[in-house]
Amino acid sequence: MDPQWRDRAATAPVARIATVRADGRPRVVPCCFALTGDRLYWAVDHKPKSTRQLGRLDDIAAHPTVSLVVDHYDEDWSELWWVRMDGEARVVEDEDERERALDLLAAKYQQYRDHRPSGAVVAVTISRWQSWAARPVL
């Protein structure tokens, strides 16, 4: 993927992650994340949870393949673009990797510097990048 698209993805504050439930139905939810190369991390943090919000962890256990999109909306549709990252998700078990992932998240979000996530950290190994823009970029 072109570096410009990687930068657009990396600097976006929020992505939306689609997972597949055990029964095959999709689920989509917004997600804070940090990107490094073809690896993306997100963490179960201190934001209040609804009882089902972490259904996505159950989904990943059943179906590790996930899809994330970062996009820009504008009333001027010639400004629209999106970047999609598809890959395999897993809960990070290795303590060193977990700390590195939390460092990346803390570098991106003040909230994680103030309150380091204590819940599960999930890694997504991106196997496919796709981008789209309403008009040519660069």
Added chain:
Amino acid sequence: MDPQWRDRAATAPVARIATVRADGRPRVVPCCFALTGDRLYWAVDHKPKSTRQLGRLDDIAAHPTVSLVVDHYDEDWSELWWVRMDGEARVVEDEDERERALDLLAAKYQQYRDHRPSGAVVAVTISRWQSWAARPVL
């Protein structure tokens, strides 16, 4: 679903729709839409397409169940919220329903008043609403 959440969903300019590909992997993409009751419509419009953008139509043919989310991001995480709509998608074949759907889309988007979509119109019958907010709403 509470009327306030319906309004938040209905007035958002963009949702993200998750579909499941024929092979079971998820796909997520941003999506303009119009909402009426428990029915949501989106249309294949004049925005430039990548060769794969309409993969979501193939996905729906294989797996009609879709999930859409509308959300608000804010640097102040106490302002975060999202609304998710899960349901069954189908391409609208009935001409009257198609015209009504395009009227709804045109009422919401100036771009559709200027350029009425000529491609497929998809209806999603919402069977489940779910919402989340970082702090209580109202």
